[in-house]
Amino acid sequence: MTDHPITPPTELVQQLYGLPQIRAIEKAFEAGANEELEACIAWFDKHIPGYELVADRLRAGRRPKPPSLAEQGLAALRSTPCTEQCHYDALFAALNRLAELEDSND
Numbered sequence: 242m243t244d245h246p247i248t249p250p251t252e253l254v255q256q257l258y259g260l261p262q263i264r265a266i267e268k269a270f271e272a273g274a275n276e277e278l279e280a281c282i283a284w285f286d287k288h289i290p291g292y293e294l295v296a297d298r299l300r301a302g303r304r305p306k307p308p309s310l311a312e313q314g315l316a317a318l319r320s321t322p323c324t325e326q327c328h329y330d331a332l333f334a335a336l337n338r339l340a341e342l343e344d345s346n347d
Contacts, residue, residue, distance in 0.1 A: 315333070
């Protein structure tokens with residue numbers, strides 16, 4: 242079937258030890274999915290010329306970053322009716338600026 246073991250590395254087992262069972266299962270699945278993604282990227286890289294150019298895009302597409310606090314705040318603000326327009330404008334401007342600062346730090 243496969244030419245690699247499915248036994249998790251000792252380091253991962255130590256990280257999972259003591260976690261609530263559902264969280265340990267989630268982390269184990271996440272680690273397995275990440276390993277599989279990297280194995281697929283390595284296979285494509287080896288067998289398809291020029292593939293390395295899209296590997297980062299594939300990782301970003303399959304493992305997107307969660308929204309930042311600023312992005313979450315902006316989304317909440319956009320979805321909430323606001324009766325005090327001056328407060329809305331100030332919050333919106335502050336969150337936009339925070340999002341810009343986060344982007345510049347990446």
